[in-house]
Amino acid sequence: MIKALDDHRYAIDFAAVKRPKAPLLEALFGGPKEVIVDAYAVGQVLRAALRHCKNYDVEGRLQVWNEFRLFLCRREYEALRKMAPTLQKQIGPALEDEVLRLKATYIGTPVLKLHVDEANEVEPGQGVLCVDWSADQVAGGATVAGEVTVRLDKVAQAPPTGLGGSKTQRAGSAILRHPQGTVPLAAGVSYIVGRGAPNAGPEHVAIPGASSRISRRQLSLQIDENKPMAATITREPGDSNPVSVNGQTLAPGEGLKVPLPAQLVLSGELTLEVVAC
Numbered sequence: 001m002i003k004a005l006d007d008h009r010y011a012i013d014f015a016a017v018k019r020p021k022a023p024l025l026e027a028l029f030g031g032p033k034e035v036i037v038d039a040y041a042v043g044q045v046l047r048a049a050l051r052h053c054k055n056y057d058v059e060g061r062l063q064v065w066n067e068f069r070l071f072l073c074r075r076e077y078e079a080l081r082k083m084a085p086t087l088q089k090q091i092g093p094a095l096e097d098e099v100l101r102l103k104a105t106y107i108g109t110p111v112l113k114l115h116v117d118e119a120n121e122v123e124p125g126q127g128v129l130c131v132d133w134s135a136d137q138v139a140g141g142a143t144v145a146g147e148v149t150v151r152l153d154k155v156a157q158a159p160p161t162g163l164g165g166s167k168t169q170r171a172g173s174a175i176l177r178h179p180q181g182t183v184p185l186a187a188g189v190s191y192i193v194g195r196g197a198p199n200a201g202p203e204h205v206a207i208p209g210a211s212s213r214i215s216r217r218q219l220s221l222q223i224d225e226n227k228p229m230a231a232t233i234t235r236e237p238g239d240s241n242p243v244s245v246n247g248q249t250l251a252p253g254e255g256l257k258v259p260l261p262a263q264l265v266l267s268g269e270l271t272l273e274v275v276a277c
Helices: 024-029 039-050 074-081 084-102
Strands: 002-006 009-013 067-072 111-116 126-132 147-151 174-178 181-185 190-194 204-206 219-223 230-235 243-245 248-250 255-259 262-266 270-276
Touching: 002 039, 039 067, 039 084, 039 126, 067 074, 074 084, 074 111, 084 111, 190 262, 230 243, 230 248, 230 262, 248 255
Parallel strands: 067 111, 190 204
Antiparallel strands: 002 009, 009 126, 067 126, 111 147, 174 181, 174 270, 190 219, 219 230, 230 255, 243 248, 243 262, 262 270
């Protein structure tokens, strides 16, 4: 389905995309199969591309690409361009399972950009996918002639390393935003938030780039399973580094239940935000 041309470019053969079960007559009698380039095919291509990424962050988690540029022949570009709302609605969730399975993380919101192959080198049923890492950007609608950008807002990232993502948990019920990215939070799980720590437990959320003024275990955080969504934030007992929630400073061991979104400030220097998905 995809073949590497270099570290950031892949040749796409949409004919090799395994489609949902074929109609009964086609399955029985065979015959030529139409090559379909639709939201399903694009989603399968992007999932396959994620499996080729080999970049890891300082915490040892796979940091997958979040910018995808897909070059198509004009006919197939025009067909997909009209389906931009469907792409935005469906491809994000389609990637979610793959990202969680890979226990991966993003550095920004996943974005798909569709391009016309102006050189007419891409044949129908084929494509070229360019992948890269990109900080958050505003996206939506056409940006230049022959390009459509689709922001895939609904993708959840993997839990912290070691958190298995039990089927009874609702992964991605909320997101913890930090200066270098985001971390998904499953409802009902008690997380410990702080700077990186060797041999930390599976529910430890390590904030990349946190200074020594941030404790390894500065606060605990749990997302309620009820709606409207809320979070209970508790400053770790005995910790001397301050924690404030929506401007209210917590005493050591003090907990506070607040509706989302909520702003957390650790040690007066690190601002985090907890938002519902």
